[in-house]
Amino acid sequence: MKRSYAYLLVAAGIVAAISGVAIAQQAATPAATAPAATAPAADAATPAAVTPAAAFDIKSVEAMPVGVERGKAIAAGLCAACHMADGNSAVPLQPKLAGQHPAYLEKQLMDFITVSPQAKKENPDERVRDNAIMKGQVALLSADPKQYANDVKSLAMWFASQKLVPETSKGVNPTLGMGIYRGGIPSKGVPACAGCHSPTGAGIPNKYPRVSGQFADYAEVQLKAFREDQRKNSPANQMQDIAKKLTDTEIKAVADYMAGVR
Numbered sequence: 001m002k003r004s005y006a007y008l009l010v011a012a013g014i015v016a017a018i019s020g021v022a023i024a025q026q027a028a029t030p031a032a033t034a035p036a037a038t039a040p041a042a043d044a045a046t047p048a049a050v051t052p053a054a055a056f057d058i059k060s061v062e063a064m065p066v067g068v069e070r071g072k073a074i075a076a077g078l079c080a081a082c083h084m085a086d087g088n089s090a091v092p093l094q095p096k097l098a099g100q101h102p103a104y105l106e107k108q109l110m111d112f113i114t115v116s117p118q119a120k121k122e123n124p125d126e127r128v129r130d131n132a133i134m135k136g137q138v139a140l141l142s143a144d145p146k147q148y149a150n151d152v153k154s155l156a157m158w159f160a161s162q163k164l165v166p167e168t169s170k171g172v173n174p175t176l177g178m179g180i181y182r183g184g185i186p187s188k189g190v191p192a193c194a195g196c197h198s199p200t201g202a203g204i205p206n207k208y209p210r211v212s213g214q215f216a217d218y219a220e221v222q223l224k225a226f227r228e229d230q231r232k233n234s235p236a237n238q239m240q241d242i243a244k245k246l247t248d249t250e251i252k253a254v255a256d257y258m259a260g261v262r
C-alpha cells in the first residue's frame, strides 16, 4: 500500500512538472486552452509540486497595454486551472466568469486583495471579500498597485468577452425558486431577485452581477456566506440583509432556479 502510494506521488509530481514546463514554454505565446486544466488533481496529491502558477511570471505581461490580450495571457497562466482559460469552469464551486459584467469582476478582484476596514485584531489581514483560495491567487498578480489595477481590468475585459456555457436547472423546487426569484417573499420582506439581477438573470451592468447559468452549488455557497456574514462585500449590505431572511430550502430552490433562468 505504502509503496504504491509513494509511486503515485512521484508520478503526480512528474505530471505536474511536465505541465509546468509546458506552461513555461507557452508563456511567450499564451494559448487560450492551457493544459493547466490537469493541475488541480496533481496539486491535491503533491502540494509541493511545480504548479502552473509558479511557472507563470506576471512580469511577462507588465509591458502589455490594458486589454483582452493581457487578460487572456494572465488567464491562461494563472486562472485556467480552476476557472478554465475562457472562464467556463467545469467545477461547481469554482464560479463561471465567462460573460460576467466586467465592472463586477473588477470589483471582486479588488475586494479579494483589499484589507477590510473592519478587520479585527484576531484577523488583521481580513479582506473586503475574504476567501482563502482567491486570496492566494490574487497574490500572484502584480504587486505594484498600478500594475495590479491593469491586471484586473484586463482580466475583467477578457472573461467578460467570453461566451458563457450556461448551467441548467435541475428542477429542485421550480415553484418555490421561481416564486422567490420573480416575486420575493413579501411576508418576510424579501425583495424579488429579478429587481436587481433582472428577470432573465442577466444582471444589470455595472452594479448587479449576472446569475443566469451560474452553478447552483456556487450560488448556494454565496447566499449562505452572505447570510452568515462570511461574505460582506455587497454594497449597503444588500445581499447580507436579503440572505439573512432565507432558509436553506429557499436558498437551494432559488439557486437552482437561477442556474436555468434565461
Ligand code: HEC
Pocket: 074, 075, 078, 079, 080, 081, 082, 083, 093, 094, 095, 096, 097, 105, 108, 109, 131, 133, 134, 137, 138, 155, 221
Ligand atoms: C485554485 C483555484 C482557483 C484559481 C487558480 C483561481 N480561482 Fe478564482 N475562484 C476560485 C474559487 C473557489 C472561487 C469562489 C470563492 C468563494 O466561494 O467566494 C473563485 C472566485 C473568483 C471570482 C468571483 C466570481 C464571482 O462570481 O463573484 C473571480 C472574479 C475570480 N475567482 C477570478 C479569478 C482570476 C482572475 C484568477 C486568475 C488570476 C483566478 N480566479 C484563479 C478558485 C480559483
Ligand code: HEC
Pocket: 095, 107, 180, 181, 190, 191, 192, 193, 194, 195, 196, 197, 207, 208, 209, 210, 211, 219, 220, 222, 223, 233, 234, 235, 238, 239, 242, 254, 255
Ligand atoms: C437590491 C438589489 C439586489 C437584490 C434585490 C438581490 N440582489 Fe443579489 N446581489 C446584489 C449585488 C449588488 C450583488 C453583488 C455584490 C458584490 O459587489 O459583491 C449581488 C450578488 C449576488 C450573488 C453572488 C453572485 C456571484 O457571482 O458571486 C448571488 C448568488 C445573489 N446576489 C443572489 C440573489 C438572490 C437569490 C436574490 C433574491 C432572493 C437577490 N440576489 C436579490 C444585489 C441584489
